[in-house]
Amino acid sequence: MKRKSLILVVLLSICLSSFSQEKIKWTPFLHQTGMYYTSDVVTSDGFGLGLGVNVLHESQLAGQADVNVLWGNGNAITTRLALGYEKKGRWAPGVFATFNMIWGQRIEILSETGEEPPMPAWIAGLRIVPLKFQTNKGYVSALELGYGFGPEKGRSIEFSILSVGLNL
Numbered sequence: 001m002k003r004k005s006l007i008l009v010v011l012l013s014i015c016l017s018s019f020s021q022e023k024i025k026w027t028p029f030l031h032q033t034g035m036y037y038t039s040d041v042v043t044s045d046g047f048g049l050g051l052g053v054n055v056l057h058e059s060q061l062a063g064q065a066d067v068n069v070l071w072g073n074g075n076a077i078t079t080r081l082a083l084g085y086e087k088k089g090r091w092a093p094g095v096f097a098t099f100n101m102i103w104g105q106r107i108e109i110l111s112e113t114g115e116e117p118p119m120p121a122w123i124a125g126l127r128i129v130p131l132k133f134q135t136n137k138g139y140v141s142a143l144e145l146g147y148g149f150g151p152e153k154g155r156s157i158e159f160s161i162l163s164v165g166l167n168l
Helices: 002-020
Strands: 024-038 042-057 061-072 074-086 094-104 121-129 131-134 138-150 154-166
Touching: 024 061, 024 074, 024 094, 024 138, 042 074, 042 094, 042 154, 061 094, 074 121, 094 138, 121 154
Parallel strands: none
Antiparallel strands: 024 042, 024 154, 042 061, 061 074, 074 094, 094 121, 121 138, 131 138, 138 154
C-alpha cells in the first residue's frame, strides 16, 4: 500500500510541475444570475447572486466553477462546473458545456409510494457567453444564456445579467 501511495505522489508531483509550466489565469468573479428548472417531479427557480472562479489556459480552454444563491421559489442553491472555449482578445465570447446541481427548497411531486424526488436535481447543458470583454485587470460579461436537460424530462434555462471578474 505504501508503495502505491509513493508512486501516486511521485506521478502527481510530475504532473503538477508540468502544469505549472503552462500559463493559466485564475479570475474570481461575482455575478447576478437566475435559473428556472422544471421536470415531471421538481420545479425550482429564482434570481440571486453567485461567486466563483474562471480558469483560462493560454490555449483559450476555459473552466468555470461557481455557487449561486437564488431567491424566488424558496431559497435554492445551485453549483455549476463548466468547460469550454473562449476567443482570445478584448472581445472574448465563449461557449461552455455545463453540469449544474440544484439544492434547497423547491416544489416536489411525491411518487405513488410517497417518496420525495432525489436531492439534488442535476442538469447537463450548454452555455453561451456572447458579450464578454477582457481587460488587463479582469473581465465584464453581460447576458450569458444557458439551456440544459436533466432526468425525469428535466429542462433548465439559466442566465447571468452581469458578471465581473478580477485577475489574480
